[in-house]
Amino acid sequence: MSVALVIGTKKGAAILKSADRKSWSQDFALRGWAVTASTRDDQGRVYAAVSHDVYGPSILASDDLDNWRQLEAAPRYKPGEKGNAEHIRIMASGDFMGRYKDNPRLVDQIWTLHFAHGTLFAGVSEAGLFASRDRGKSWEPVEGFNNHPTRDSWIPGFGGLGAHTILTDAKNPNRMWVGVSSSGFFRTEDSGKTWTQKSSGVPGETGQCVHCVTHDASNAGVLFRQEHRGVYMSEDGGDSWQKIEDGLPVSELSEGTVCSFGFPIVMDRRTGSVFVVPLEGDNFRTPRDGNLAVYRSHKGQGWKAMRSGLPENSFEGVLRGAMAADQMDPGGIYIGTTSGRIFGSRDTGDSWAEIAQGLPRILSVEAYVQ
Amino acid sequence: MSVRVHMPPLLRTLTGGVRQMTAEGHSVAEVMADLSRQHPLIGRHVYDEDGHIRCSIVFLHDGVLVRAGEAAGHAVDDGDEIVMTNALSGG
Numbered sequence: 001m002s003v004a005l006v007i008g009t010k011k012g013a014a015i016l017k018s019a020d021r022k023s024w025s026q027d028f029a030l031r032g033w034a035v036t037a038s039t040r041d042d043q044g045r046v047y048a049a050v051s052h053d054v055y056g057p058s059i060l061a062s063d064d065l066d067n068w069r070q071l072e073a074a075p076r077y078k079p080g081e082k083g084n085a086e087h088i089r090i091m092a093s094g095d096f097m098g099r100y101k102d103n104p105r106l107v108d109q110i111w112t113l114h115f116a117h118g119t120l121f122a123g124v125s126e127a128g129l130f131a132s133r134d135r136g137k138s139w140e141p142v143e144g145f146n147n148h149p150t151r152d153s154w155i156p157g158f159g160g161l162g163a164h165t166i167l168t169d170a171k172n173p174n175r176m177w178v179g180v181s182s183s184g185f186f187r188t189e190d191s192g193k194t195w196t197q198k199s200s201g202v203p204g205e206t207g208q209c210v211h212c213v214t215h216d217a218s219n220a221g222v223l224f225r226q227e228h229r230g231v232y233m234s235e236d237g238g239d240s241w242q243k244i245e246d247g248l249p250v251s252e253l254s255e256g257t258v259c260s261f262g263f264p265i266v267m268d269r270r271t272g273s274v275f276v277v278p279l280e281g282d283n284f285r286t287p288r289d290g291n292l293a294v295y296r297s298h299k300g301q302g303w304k305a306m307r308s309g310l311p312e313n314s315f316e317g318v319l320r321g322a323m324a325a326d327q328m329d330p331g332g333i334y335i336g337t338t339s340g341r342i343f344g345s346r347d348t349g350d351s352w353a354e355i356a357q358g359l360p361r362i363l364s365v366e367a368y369v370q
Numbered sequence: 371m372s373v374r375v376h377m378p379p380l381l382r383t384l385t386g387g388v389r390q391m392t393a394e395g396h397s398v399a400e401v402m403a404d405l406s407r408q409h410p411l412i413g414r415h416v417y418d419e420d421g422h423i424r425c426s427i428v429f430l431h432d433g434v435l436v437r438a439g440e441a442a443g444h445a446v447d448d449g450d451e452i453v454m455t456n457a458l459s460g461g
Contacts, residue, residue, distance in 0.1 A: 032380045054426040054456045055380060055415035070384065070411050079420045094426030094457050097439040104420050 008035030008364030049110035075130035125162035157181035182209030198238030230259030247303035264323035268331035309352030336362030
């Protein structure tokens with residue numbers, strides 16, 4: 001088996017391929033587009049979400065990771081829908097003529113793609129969820145989420161109001177979860193008709209800033225959550241959360257909370273290992289003392305720093321979507337940095353090697369076993 | 371009116387690498403609407419959800435800058451050329 005990495009950057013996608021996870025070939029595709037997410041369906045087709053400040057978002061598909069074609073459709077809100085005024089102010093820097101003064105609800109970025117139960121899902125900014133049941137030819141809004149009763153109270157984060165995390169239950173197609181920055185983590189039990197905020201135990205009444213959540217879809221109710229205010233675990237599908245920071249470095253946030261700040265969180269499903277990349281607080285957002293480290297936990301029971309092969313004197317971060325696990329045995333873990341470097345581990349995090357460098361800022365990383 | 375539209379390099383993956391497309395219309399807005407009818411994938415990048423030309427696209431018509439909101443009122447003649455480009459560029 002070989003592994004292909006789709007590395008989404010601010011200026012295109014690096015496609016890395018390897019038969020042994022030691023030596024990698026590298027191509028660069030989708031030049032000029034910010035590649036914000038990718039996923040693969042059950043027939044092996046890979047979908048890449050792209051966006052551009054001027055020309056907007058779209059989705060491309062490839063059956064071989066060499067040839068890409070833009071899909072006929074992409075998620076879009078209905079004309080006339082009202083958007084979030086704060087989000088528009090963050091995103092519409094090019095609106096010289098005041099066209100967006102009435103705050104239209106627009107899809108300006110696709111934060112995540114997820115395939116499950118024959119459906120391709122897209123989480124977008126301004127925050128919303130869309131579904132396609134025909135491999136991206138057409139998209140339907142998930143109205144129960146997009147017009148959630150609490151939507152008027154949703155607050156954008158530093159990167160706007162984005163739905164960036166989608167999780168599904170392999171055993172129950174009616175159940176799924178969506179994370180929104182910075183408005184919380186929601187669960188549906190009725191195929192998206194109704195959604196309930198699932199943040200009990202996480203600090204903050206509204207505006208919980210979930211950064212990323214991971215799980216094993218075959219044991220879906222056990223969730224691991226990197227929140228703005230620390231790292232949490234739930235064993236009941238998100239009904240309750242407990243802080244799990246034993247062994248993690250903590251730092252002070254701008255509002256005084258002391259916790260382990262970071263963005264991505266991924267799981268090696270075979271071993272149950274969970275990985276995070278702590279950064280020094282929300283004011284700095286760089287590895288503490290310039291020591292980039294991935295921390296590993298076995299099912300949330302204590303964390304250990306994995307530094308072998310990772311750079312010292314390095315102040316590059318790892319963004320929300322820029323860590324992935326290939327789910328092989330032993331597990332391969334990959335991180336992409338804001339300085340355009342890719343580090344990979346072939347031993348579930350014990351040791352790391354730089355496998356690509358000189359790329360634009362890395363936004364997303366996905367690993368596909370071929 | 372038949373007008374040539376100079377395409378931005380980023381969108382030429384949708385034109386087979388062709389730099390200039392031809393479309394019909396009496397204004398910049400009509401020309402872009404016709405171009406988007408001919409090539410719906412291009413249209414997805416020209417218009418937002420509300421059917422407006424995306425606010426960060428601008429046009430150059432005979433050296434005159436035409437912003438997205440001015441496209442409907444800016445007349446073109448047969449044989450003219452429109453350059454479609456970014457409102458924000460430079461360095």
